Amino acid sequence: MNNTIDPERLRQRLADARAERLQASLQRRHRKEAVFRGLGLGAVCLALGFLAVLLFTIFSQGMSAFRSSHVQLTLEFDAQRLGDAGSERERLEQYQTWLDEALLRALDAPESRASAVRPLLSAAAVYQVRDRLEDVAARPGGRATLWVLASDEVDLIQTGVVDRAWPEAARSLSDQHLAWIDRLSEAELLERRYNRAFFTGADSREPEVAGIWGAVVGSFLTLVVTLALAFPVGVATAVYLEEFAPRNRLTDLIELNINNLAAVPSIIFGLLGLAIFINTLGMPRSAPLVGGLVLTLITLPTIIIATRSALRAVPNSLRDAATGMGASRLQVTLHHVLPMAMPGILTGTIIGLAQALGETAPLLMIGMVAFIANVPSGFADPATVLPVQIFIWSDSPERAFIAKTSAAIMVLLGFLAVMNLAAVLLRRRFEHRLK
Amino acid sequence: MVFLRRAEPPQSSSALAAASATQSSSGFLPGALVDRPRLSARDISVYYADVQAITNVSMDVAQHEILALIGPSGCGKTTLLRTFNRMNDSVRGCRVTGNVIFDGEPIYRKGVDPVALRARMGIVFQKPNPFPKSIYDNVAYGPRLHGLVDRQAELDEVVEASLQRTGLWNEVKDRLHKPALSLSGGQQQRLCIARTIAIAPEIILMDEPCSALDPIATARIESLMRELARNHSIIIVTHNMQQAARVSDRTAYFHEGHLIEIGTTDQIFTTPEQSLTEDYITGRYG
Ligand SMILES: Nc1ncnc2c1ncn2[C@@H]1O[C@H](COP(=O)(O)OP(=O)(O)O)[C@@H](O)[C@H]1O
Ligand SMILES: [Mg+2]
Numbered sequence: 001m002n003n004t005i006d007p008e009r010l011r012q013r014l015a016d017a018r019a020e021r022l023q024a025s026l027q028r029r030h031r032k033e034a035v036f037r038g039l040g041l042g043a044v045c046l047a048l049g050f051l052a053v054l055l056f057t058i059f060s061q062g063m064s065a066f067r068s069s070h071v072q073l074t075l076e077f078d079a080q081r082l083g084d085a086g087s088e089r090e091r092l093e094q095y096q097t098w099l100d101e102a103l104l105r106a107l108d109a110p111e112s113r114a115s116a117v118r119p120l121l122s123a124a125a126v127y128q129v130r131d132r133l134e135d136v137a138a139r140p141g142g143r144a145t146l147w148v149l150a151s152d153e154v155d156l157i158q159t160g161v162v163d164r165a166w167p168e169a170a171r172s173l174s175d176q177h178l179a180w181i182d183r184l185s186e187a188e189l190l191e192r193r194y195n196r197a198f199f200t201g202a203d204s205r206e207p208e209v210a211g212i213w214g215a216v217v218g219s220f221l222t223l224v225v226t227l228a229l230a231f232p233v234g235v236a237t238a239v240y241l242e243e244f245a246p247r248n249r250l251t252d253l254i255e256l257n258i259n260n261l262a263a264v265p266s267i268i269f270g271l272l273g274l275a276i277f278i279n280t281l282g283m284p285r286s287a288p289l290v291g292g293l294v295l296t297l298i299t300l301p302t303i304i305i306a307t308r309s310a311l312r313a314v315p316n317s318l319r320d321a322a323t324g325m326g327a328s329r330l331q332v333t334l335h336h337v338l339p340m341a342m343p344g345i346l347t348g349t350i351i352g353l354a355q356a357l358g359e360t361a362p363l364l365m366i367g368m369v370a371f372i373a374n375v376p377s378g379f380a381d382p383a384t385v386l387p388v389q390i391f392i393w394s395d396s397p398e399r400a401f402i403a404k405t406s407a408a409i410m411v412l413l414g415f416l417a418v419m420n421l422a423a424v425l426l427r428r429r430f431e432h433r434l435k
Numbered sequence: 436m437v438f439l440r441r442a443e444p445p446q447s448s449s450a451l452a453a454a455s456a457t458q459s460s461s462g463f464l465p466g467a468l469v470d471r472p473r474l475s476a477r478d479i480s481v482y483y484a485d486v487q488a489i490t491n492v493s494m495d496v497a498q499h500e501i502l503a504l505i506g507p508s509g510c511g512k513t514t515l516l517r518t519f520n521r522m523n524d525s526v527r528g529c530r531v532t533g534n535v536i537f538d539g540e541p542i543y544r545k546g547v548d549p550v551a552l553r554a555r556m557g558i559v560f561q562k563p564n565p566f567p568k569s570i571y572d573n574v575a576y577g578p579r580l581h582g583l584v585d586r587q588a589e590l591d592e593v594v595e596a597s598l599q600r601t602g603l604w605n606e607v608k609d610r611l612h613k614p615a616l617s618l619s620g621g622q623q624q625r626l627c628i629a630r631t632i633a634i635a636p637e638i639i640l641m642d643e644p645c646s647a648l649d650p651i652a653t654a655r656i657e658s659l660m661r662e663l664a665r666n667h668s669i670i671i672v673t674h675n676m677q678q679a680a681r682v683s684d685r686t687a688y689f690h691e692g693h694l695i696e697i698g699t700t701d702q703i704f705t706t707p708e709q710s711l712t713e714d715y716i717t718g719r720y721g
Binding site: 322323324325327328 | 553577580630
């Protein structure tokens, strides 16, 4: 082997090849970069595309649920007959008669039977009349004009979900009904108006009066329980583990378990809640209290992990500064470390709560899937929550619930967006205050 | 910079052995003890897990003196400084043997409250670390914490006096309630010193307080130290030979966790007895 290397020649050779090689290498690098950027951009576009399709589907299906068909009727009461009616049931029947008469007048079809025109109106219409016009009805010669709820079948025709061109047998409304709908529309007595019931009511068997408010209140009560338990317990656990606990086998084991807890499927927590809170401790079924307890178990690991990483991000120089001034461990933590970690802790908490807000499976296990037609008024009342309401409606046979389902999803997404926005704003405010 | 040339000193281990041999039979280096000491380290060893960072250090700190701790980086100056006010207690895996005597009382003993100890022994760190609060709240933190004042007016006085002594008052008096982190590096370090002296500690520990500062800020802090030494004992860790020579009364040289030589600053810088000390001071070892 010839081992003699002439350094001068080597230098010369490298210098000659340099420009060329650099050029080639640069080209290779640029190509790689372009490919990488293209892939990244493609991934982002794909994700955005899916999101757009999802949102479009939900919005196009759900928007119609915020309005519902109403019929304008002029009711002519007779205080005398109301006075004759003894029981509440008889009074209601009386109202139904006046309602039927008003509809027949509006349809200009006096020879038709009341039972034939009734499918045009919601079963809830008679209650609307009674609740709103009780005073007028009690007056001699009372008379009033009111927009009452049309039935969901009419609304489906109006929104085009049910096609008029379908054969009569495939529709629940007959051709005669369609003719009446047209007559009402021409007379401007049939309109799609703001659907108040959707925002103020609880669930119902009648799609046109089913509302989201019951589920919203249920979700709120459940999250209050979750927040009230998971935040203090989670933060205290994280602070103890991070700032006070010695490092030994036991704390390592605890840490491992907390991390594993975050990965346990949530339905398992539902079973746990059913077994412990309901069967053993005898707490009420379907209650926000139990739902909140179960969601606390699910949210705790998230809050603990977020808090620990927020605490770890606080520089040791800050702890040193306070310790060196003679602050005790607790004072160091309360005066300096926690305030500095607070933005991270709050963000983690809100993310945990958002996760809890969307949780469905464990709540099915503890009975929050029951049909509940009342807005809950306390932590022990039977209730349901938004995602479970979505699940219930999506599972209902009536076509009108399709739009309700999408509308409920929009409400849920709205709440999630608000919570995330709150997380961002809180973070900003805290960071601003620290600067 | 001298300490960047980290060539292995050829005679290191033998010189270390020679240095150890000069310890008197009582175990103290000549010059390590003083009359009526304020603070004494006795046979201090510090371990991080299994690694020994300080080996059998014994020395005294006199009343109202400035003692400089010098030595190559990693030799354990910071570790030793932090053992004086038990700051190492909160470091995981850190273990201290031997004892520190403060006012005749051992501080590494059951029943000694490190919190009370730190109220009497302030510490200033290498990197300025003001609290992310206002300038005023930084200085007021200690007095409030220890309940040193009863009235707001009194607190205002303490804050003003502390800022005056660090020469910061005129620069910040119009923005006391602005965030401390908006100050420059030198101002932040002087604020940290003001925060420390606001609780009137008897001893001030300083860990390379000027390493991040420009010459002007450094000069201010040095003159501040001389001023403070009238009422306090100061132990300062420094990498800067000139600084040690300028401000300190006595100097201790450390090497790989051992106290090699200690004496008056004059003696250490003009006639060092150990070859390790001489090499370091003359820049042959860094
Ligand atoms: N928290 C710690 N954990 C483990 N080892 C440490 C720690 N702090 C310092 N050491 C080690 O102790 C030795 C002395 O460090 P230090 O006291 O910071 O030296 P100096 O301040 O003189 O540069 C070094 O070897 C360093 O690596
Ligand atoms: Mg150091």
